Structure formats: structure tokens, C-alpha cells
Amino acid sequence: MIQNKVPPKLEDPGSFLIPCNYNKSFSCNALADLGTSINLMPYSLYAKLSLETLKPTKMSVRLADISFQYPVGIAKNMLVEVGKFTLPADFVILEIEEDIKVPLILGRPFLYTADAVIRVKQKQLNLGVRTERMIFNIDSAMKYSYSNDDTCFSINVIDGILEEDFDALLDEGS
Secondary structure: OOOOOOOOOOOOOOOOOOEEEEEEOOOEEEEOOOOOOOEEEEEHHHHHHOOOOOEEEOOOOOOOOOOEOOOOOEEEEEEEEOOOOEEEEEEEEEEEOOOOOOOEEEEHHHHHHHHEEEOOOOOEEEEOOOOOEEEEEOOOOOOOOOOOOOOOOOOEEOOHHHHHHHHHHHHHHH
């Protein structure tokens, strides 16, 4: 029997932050963002970590303020430590202001690699590699929350080839 009871409205649980490390020399919280098709790192952090040469790219990134930015490059196959797991990730490197408390954004590619299951109501992020799993309780993992902040984050990526094709179609239609 189906009941027509409306569930109670719940408050915003806040951002899902993942505590992570890089090369045992750098620790931070990273924003888990299913709405982003890239992993993002500010250039200032990339420079501090003294990483290898970046792979050039023609993609453009549209930020929340609708402006476009062109990445400095892509850092390929960086090993990000999350709990007991070490996972590979490609990061798009942008010349943007670094958020000291949450400098990284881990988008769908990383969350897919980590086999992430996000349980919003339980405030849990479940990650796994093969048969091993780890559960992060968002309330205890979060040392900094955007839940009371009016900041808006949004990233859209437009591949350079797609952009060129789109421009060509616009020219043909004129």
C-alpha cells in the first residue's frame, strides 16, 4: 500500500569534503563535486608541489561568474591519497585564487575512479578500490563548510575541438 505522506523537508547538509594527501608532503580537504567533469587545482598549489611538466590543452573552463579561463595545462596521473587508498587523477591547472582550506576540486572522473557512493541523508561518502571500502562521515571529515557561505561554485569545460566545431557551425548559419 502506497501512502501519500510527504517526507519532512531537510536542511542543506553542506559540502562533501574529502581529506586527502599528496606524496605524504601535502594534506588538505578537497571538494567532491559530481557537477564537475574535471579535477581542478590552482596553479599556485601546483607550483608549491614542484610537479612535473604540464600537458598542454586547448580546453576552456567556464567559471561560476560566466567568465572563461584557459588552463595552464593538465597534470597527468597524480597519485592522490585518500585514507588507505592511493588513486590516480588528472588535474586541470588554472590560474585562480587558491582556497587555503579547500584548494582542490575532485570531479566526476576522480569519484568514478574511487567508486564513490554518496549518501546525502546519512552524510556519508563511501569510496572503494576492488573489494575494500572506506566510509567518510561528512560531519567529522569537514573542518570547513560552505553551508553558511553564499559562495557559488560552478565549472563547465568546453573542449577546444568542440568549441572550434561550434564556431564553424555558427559561421555556416550566418
